[in-house]
Amino acid sequence: MEILKIENLSKVYGRGETAVKALDDVSFSVNKGEFVVIIGPSGSGKSTLLHLLGGVDRPTEGNVIVDNTNIYQLNETQLAIFRRRQIGLIYQFYNLIPILTVQENITLPILLDGHKVDDQHLKEIVQTLNIENRLTHLPNQLSGGQQQRVSIGRALISNPAMMLADEPTGNLDSKNSNEIINLLKMFNKKYNQTLIVITHDERIALQADRVISIEDGRIANDEVIRP
Ligand code: ADP
Ligand code: ADP
Numbered sequence: 001m002e003i004l005k006i007e008n009l010s011k012v013y014g015r016g017e018t019a020v021k022a023l024d025d026v027s028f029s030v031n032k033g034e035f036v037v038i039i040g041p042s043g044s045g046k047s048t049l050l051h052l053l054g055g056v057d058r059p060t061e062g063n064v065i066v067d068n069t070n071i072y073q074l075n076e077t078q079l080a081i082f083r084r085r086q087i088g089l090i091y092q093f094y095n096l097i098p099i100l101t102v103q104e105n106i107t108l109p110i111l112l113d114g115h116k117v118d119d120q121h122l123k124e125i126v127q128t129l130n131i132e133n134r135l136t137h138l139p140n141q142l143s144g145g146q147q148q149r150v151s152i153g154r155a156l157i158s159n160p161a162m163m164l165a166d167e168p169t170g171n172l173d174s175k176n177s178n179e180i181i182n183l184l185k186m187f188n189k190k191y192n193q194t195l196i197v198i199t200h201d202e203r204i205a206l207q208a209d210r211v212i213s214i215e216d217g218r219i220a221n222d223e224v225i226r227p
Pocket of ligand 1: 021
């Protein structure tokens with residue numbers, strides 16, 4: 001089943017002399033539950049693509065259709081709700097809020113939506129991530145690997161349709177990197193969530209179902225590894 005469809009997506013930053021075309025007429029589809037790795041040189045448009053898939057930015061041209069919703073036809077309020085419910089975003093430097101505890105960071109997307117936290121779901125997530133005894137700590141009291149696990153918890157709490165990760169292991173040693181990728185893969189299978197990861201790490205690319213290479217804002221290669 002198709003969960004994501006990208007049609008003729010282009011993104012230009014700035015205008016006139018200094019305009020940069022970061023994405024140039026990109027189209028592809030992703031199935032529910034697929035684990036896709038996006039690779040490509042620095043500056044090729046990977047982060048721009050991921051942000052457009054996550055409803056974080058707006059394209060210059062083209063459509064992003066998630067679960068039959070053309071997300072850039074939504075207004076800002078609807079788009080914000082879409083992001084919190086359907087998208088789990090994970091960054092290289094975790095992007096946790098330093099003055100909030102681990103538990104507050106994880107549950108924030110639910111609280112912002114005005115919903116009550118499902119304590120059972122929260123418990124299951126923090127136990128699986130092995131951070132259940134860190135819930136009252138602040139992010140700077142945790143190691144890098146732990147902070148990334150908190151950010152995975154925050155991304156998972158709303159049961160999103162898609163998990164999007166931009167260099168999630170870029171700031172971690174190989175032991176912690178393996179742990180993070182194994183967790184992402186495990187949740188990908190367990191919840192049948194679509195997982196899209198930007199990485200420079202060949203070892204991670206080898207574990208994906210599919211690898212899409214981006215060069216100069218275009219798809220250079222799209223290879224299914226595991227059908
Ligand atoms: P990657 O993630 O592959 O390194 P990016 O998507 O970050 O690539 O960037 C693609 C191109 O768009 C680069 O030339 C970059 O300098 C440019 N770019 C990215 N974000 C912005 C921005 N906010 N304003 C202007 N140019 C940008
Ligand atoms: P890792 O092997 O995950 O990178 P570290 O060696 O960085 O872990 O940290 C080891 C332990 O010390 C971890 O359990 C972490 O929570 C704790 N720790 C690290 N930094 C701090 C800190 N600034 N304050 C309190 N505890 C910390």
